[in-house]
Amino acid sequence: MSKCPLCFSDLDPTRARFHCANSECSEESTAEPLAEAYLGNKFTVKQHREEVRPSDFRGTWRPSGDQFCTSCGHEMERACTVCRYQIPQDIGESDVTCVALAGARATGKSVSIGVMRLFLEKLIEELRSSLNFEQRYSRTDEREEYIEQILTGNIYPPTPPGTARSVMYSLGQIGGKRRYLAIRDIAGEDLEVNSSRINLSFLGRADLIIFLFDPLAIRSIRDALENLIPPQERPSAEQEPQRVLQNVLRYIGSGRPHLAVCLAKVDALQTLAGHNNPISPVFANPGTTLVRESTQRTQGAGPGYDVDAAELLSEEVRSTLMLLNGTVIVNMVENPANKTVLPHRFFATSALGDAANGQVLPPRGITPFRVLDPLLWIFHKKGIIPAIVSAR
Ligand SMILES: Nc1nc2c(ncn2[C@@H]2O[C@H](COP(=O)(O)OP(=O)(O)OP(=O)(O)O)[C@@H](O)[C@H]2O)c(=O)[nH]1
Ligand SMILES: [Mg+2]
Ligand SMILES: [Zn+2]
Ligand SMILES: [Zn+2]
Incomplete structure (x- = not known):
């Protein structure tokens, strides 16, 4: 499409x-x-x-x-x-995958775009094609906004509200078709208010919405981590994940995008493994998909999508969410007010792998975790990467 x-x-x-x-x-x-x-x-x-x-x-x-x-x-x-x-002039003969990042302020949307881009380049190469940034059809200089920070180790500035941030990539020819990927970043501030200054109705027409929410926005988790991670800002009521998700669902209206509900900054939860806490056993279990890297493997000559492993992960994240008092999020997705259940999955991601320290990204470098998973899901749904059956 x-x-x-x-x-x-x-x-x-x-x-x-x-x-x-x-x-x-x-x-x-x-x-x-x-x-x-x-x-x-x-x-x-x-x-x-x-x-x-x-x-x-x-x-x-x-x-x-x-x-x-x-x-x-x-x-x-x-x-x-x-x-x-x-x-683009050749848009009529091309397939464009449209992705929007949504979530409250400081949930890691912009960092995720920068990190996803690095992984994406490798994935597209493995698909025997190449990734190119399309400056002409983007609103944002990707280097300045998304890449430079990773290279210099400085944190990302908050995305200014009321103005569009978008990047478009050409993915070359894949599966006999010219492919593009369009990503829209949204300032958390625009999603925390009831009506944003810019038109966000595109959310309803996206192929995929990556909804990031910070587990530290849930009070019980934040309290448990108090002495283990650098001090975090206490989120306001507008920044509560359920409030932001409600706004996102309102913008989606009668649209039918795929919805990736991501437990972001999961590194913060992984540090709980060694501590005495009700959810520690989840992360201390070496068999859980929540602590293992992505299940993307090769299928013949190129990458493939492990459908079974992806479904298992979604189930595990869903039950972890229930355990974390995140039931409200699960219910909003599975039993929405307008009765239209979107095609959805639960994910656990970490763009940095560790907390930033003041104005600098983790000093030992970033160690991303499963950041590309939501994109792999939509690429699989669109036939860009084939499914593989996991060996059991
Ligand atoms: N621990 C941890 N912290 C993260 C991670 N990703 C982002 N952060 C922290 O969250 C901060 C905000 O990240 P951004 O990507 O700018 O957040 P955003 O969602 O784009 O925020 P707005 O643009 O204001 O909506 C970063 O500066 C980091 O301190 C992660 O994977 N783990
Ligand atoms: Mg941002
Ligand atoms: Zn002219
Ligand atoms: Zn248009």
């Missing part, structure tokens, strides 16, 4: 829009209010036009080749017919 990397709307197979983005073009600028609502910034275009599929056309329609601005002669950009933001 082809989708817009900004508003996540499906590509209209009957219409194609083009605009001139040349800042020196003499034509008058036109504001695009819907794109501005999604971006949280001004967005204007110069000359624009639309091509419509002839009513008697049969088969897969493609707009005619290159389009040029009649004022300045520049090649025009293809644009989304819904939000009017620019999209």
